[in-house]
Amino acid sequence: MSAAPMPGARQRRGLAVGFQVATYLSLILVLGPAAWLLLGVIGRAVPHFSWSVLYTDTKGTSGGLENAILGTLVLMLGTFIVAGSVGVLAGIHLAELSRPRRNGKPSGGLLRTASDVLSGFPSIVLGYVGYVALVVGLKWGFSLLPAIIILSIMVVPYIAKTTETAIRQVPTNYREGAEALGMSTGYGLRKVILKTAFPGIVTGLLIAVAIAGGETAPLIYTAGFTDANPSFSLIHHQIGYLTYPVFNFYNQPGNQAHYLAYDSALLLIVLVLILIVGAHFIVARTQRHAESRF
Amino acid sequence: VTIASGAPGRAPARVEDLPDPLFKRIGEVLRNQEESAWRIGARIASLLPLAALGFAITVLAIKAWPAIRVNGIGFLTRSTWNAGSGYGATVHTDGVAHPMGSSYGAWPLIAGTLQTSAIAVIIAVPISIGAAFALTERLPRFISRPLGFAIEVLAGIPSVIFGIWGLLTLGPFLADHVYPTIANNMPDVPILSYFRGPSGEGEGLLTAGIVLALMIVPIIASTTRDLFMAVPPLPKEGGEALGMTDFEVANKITVPWVRSGIIGATVLGLGRALGETVAVALIAGSILGHTAQNIFSPMTTIAATILTQLDGAQTDGTGFAVATLAELALILAVISVAVNLLARLIIKRSGRLGAPVGRA
Numbered sequence: 001m002s003a004a005p006m007p008g009a010r011q012r013r014g015l016a017v018g019f020q021v022a023t024y025l026s027l028i029l030v031l032g033p034a035a036w037l038l039l040g041v042i043g044r045a046v047p048h049f050s051w052s053v054l055y056t057d058t059k060g061t062s063g064g065l066e067n068a069i070l071g072t073l074v075l076m077l078g079t080f081i082v083a084g085s086v087g088v089l090a091g092i093h094l095a096e097l098s099r100p101r102r103n104g105k106p107s108g109g110l111l112r113t114a115s116d117v118l119s120g121f122p123s124i125v126l127g128y129v130g131y132v133a134l135v136v137g138l139k140w141g142f143s144l145l146p147a148i149i150i151l152s153i154m155v156v157p158y159i160a161k162t163t164e165t166a167i168r169q170v171p172t173n174y175r176e177g178a179e180a181l182g183m184s185t186g187y188g189l190r191k192v193i194l195k196t197a198f199p200g201i202v203t204g205l206l207i208a209v210a211i212a213g214g215e216t217a218p219l220i221y222t223a224g225f226t227d228a229n230p231s232f233s234l235i236h237h238q239i240g241y242l243t244y245p246v247f248n249f250y251n252q253p254g255n256q257a258h259y260l261a262y263d264s265a266l267l268l269i270v271l272v273l274i275l276i277v278g279a280h281f282i283v284a285r286t287q288r289h290a291e292s293r294f
Numbered sequence: 295v296t297i298a299s300g301a302p303g304r305a306p307a308r309v310e311d312l313p314d315p316l317f318k319r320i321g322e323v324l325r326n327q328e329e330s331a332w333r334i335g336a337r338i339a340s341l342l343p344l345a346a347l348g349f350a351i352t353v354l355a356i357k358a359w360p361a362i363r364v365n366g367i368g369f370l371t372r373s374t375w376n377a378g379s380g381y382g383a384t385v386h387t388d389g390v391a392h393p394m395g396s397s398y399g400a401w402p403l404i405a406g407t408l409q410t411s412a413i414a415v416i417i418a419v420p421i422s423i424g425a426a427f428a429l430t431e432r433l434p435r436f437i438s439r440p441l442g443f444a445i446e447v448l449a450g451i452p453s454v455i456f457g458i459w460g461l462l463t464l465g466p467f468l469a470d471h472v473y474p475t476i477a478n479n480m481p482d483v484p485i486l487s488y489f490r491g492p493s494g495e496g497e498g499l500l501t502a503g504i505v506l507a508l509m510i511v512p513i514i515a516s517t518t519r520d521l522f523m524a525v526p527p528l529p530k531e532g533g534e535a536l537g538m539t540d541f542e543v544a545n546k547i548t549v550p551w552v553r554s555g556i557i558g559a560t561v562l563g564l565g566r567a568l569g570e571t572v573a574v575a576l577i578a579g580s581i582l583g584h585t586a587q588n589i590f591s592p593m594t595t596i597a598a599t600i601l602t603q604l605d606g607a608q609t610d611g612t613g614f615a616v617a618t619l620a621e622l623a624l625i626l627a628v629i630s631v632a633v634n635l636l637a638r639l640i641i642k643r644s645g646r647l648g649a650p651v652g653r654a
Contacts, residue, residue, distance in 0.1 A: 012542070016539035016541045016542075019540060019541035020541075022424050026420065026425045027424065027428040029425075030421055030515055031445070034444070034448050037455070037508075041459060089339030089340070092336045094340060096336075097336050098340070111343070113635075114347050115344075116638070117634050120566075120569075121630055122597055122626050122627070123571065124597045125597075125623045125626055128620065129354060131604075132616075132620065133349075153346045156346075186331065187328060189332055190332075213452075214450065216452070216571070216572040217571035217601050250458055261458065265454075265455050268452050268455060269451065276446070276447050280443065
């Protein structure tokens with residue numbers, strides 16, 4: 001097969017054993033530090049955790065985290081609405097509605113490339129653009145709307161991608177069935193294709209919202225931070241979020257500040273875990289259903 | 295697959311059930327227009343990422359233009375970072391106002407960005423592939439499934455948590471127990487001598503690279519795992535039947551089969567490492583003005599600098615410091631777009647050339 005002389009049997013066996021050891025070692029290197037990280041953060045947060053942080057507002061670098069928790073939830077909800085609608089529609093376009101080109105290549109090449117490039121775009125750069133164009137340029141100030149817009153721009157490519165994948169997994173028979181029943185394209189899309197792809201789409205949305213909620217850098221540039229609970233004004237009012245205390249309170253004087261930093265880290269982990277585990281739960285359940293359907 | 299549109303006016307739901315002629319009419323119109331509504335909405339939405347990208351680049355370019363003109367091409371090679379005197383005179387260069395004595399250079403930041411990302415990828419790719427192998431080819435399903443799920447969850451852990459853990463736990467641990475050993479025992483030959491010298495306190499290039507590696511491992515490992523699971527069993531069994539060892543099957547069949555996918559995942563991770571901000575800002579030590587002397591010394595990256603220097607830049611009354619940050623952001627954007635496009639090119643190429651024996 002190759003011109004190079006074959007290595008001897010002993011050498012080959014040695015390589016095989018070394019490879020086996022190396023794979024297990026890498027698995028340990030992947031999971032070990034991660035476990036250390038999670039246990040370390042939880043271990044620092046839990047001994048000093050008191051439930052009152054959930055319903056007390058931050059005061060300087062002490063107090064609680066109610067404002068930050070509510071702020072993060074509001075930001076997630078806003079991103080869910082804005083990025084969700086745009087991303088799902090974009091995914092529908094890429095998967096279903098854009099016409100294939102004459103030469104048989106898949107359509108939407110430029111749009112897909114733009115989406116891919118945007119998904120790899122550094123979040124701090126988007127945050128800076130939000131600061132220059134929205135916070136300062138449009139004089140919105142640090143507030144909810146620029147933060148939601150920037151977070152949405154960040155996660156739209158991800159949602160579009162997961163939506164496209166989910167729609168492409170809908171069996172072709174379903175489309176043919178819809179057509180055979182005389183459904184119009186729009187009605188068939190809504191009642192058959194989107195309905196079938198719904199779990200996959202929701203999974204993508206949940207993970208996207210979890211990513212948005214864990215962001216720090218773009219929020220510092222667009223949302224500011226405040227000790228007050230979020231109001232429903234979209235502009236001119238700063239808003240709190242959970243990543244801010246982690247980033248800023250760890251080196252502030254006073255134990256209270258350190259406890260808050262670790263409490264918010266713990267809450268972030270819990271929030272992200274709930275969203276991601278929830279997303280996977282949906283996938284697992286629907287996969288079982290999908291198998292029984294055929 | 296595009297669905298051919300059905301006959302107009304033959305809406306399947308029962309329009310006649312609607313209570314009122316007006317509603318009936320509205321319902322009919324909605325039914326008939328539904329397809330075009332979907333088409334228009336989806337068309338607009340799919341254009342938004344492109345528009346956002348164009349908008350971001352345009353804003354950065356306009357904002358950075360004064361800085362580009364004054365800093366010149368030397369911005370890429372200079373190492374100085376001097377905001378000038380805030381109380382001194384404002385001078386004009388090429389008609390752009392900036393404080394007296396201000397001089398900016400991005401070389402240490404560009405180098406720092408590339409160094410940390412390179413370290414992250416060098417560490418992350420082999421252990422991700424190894425871990426994916428252990429999960430797909432070795433461990434029984436009831437162990438590998440939860441472990442694989444754990445890796446996917448890790449991808450969602452916010453970067454600021456990695457940052458604070460790297461700063462308070464991992465960095466000091468490495469500086470106390472690992473770095474001195476490395477620094478004292480490395481031979482003084484080119485390249486390896488970069489590992490010699492003062493081993494620092496844990497805030498620096500190597501710690502940042504290691505934490506970035508941990509952050510991108512879940513991305514690469516979980517994608518590689520999915521890829522390995524999709525490799526058909528027949529070629530692998532054929533290899534084993536020919537007497538290949540596990541390593542040879544992995545090296546000659548499984549990895550080549552999914553090479554372009556692994557490259558794609560690596561680039562995804564590289565993109566995240568290049569743009570990672572808070573974690574690096576916390577761990578790297580934020581030293582401006584010169585490149586890292588050795589692999590342990592404090593440094594900073596473009597992304598971290600944009601984050602940490604904004605407060606200071608706003609005190610520059612001429613706005614020149616903010617313009618310089620915009621130029622930095624533009625450089626980072628160009629790097630990330632270039633990496634992404636290059637990766638697409640590589641995937642296209644290796645998708646053609648790397649077709650292993652046996653693939654239809």
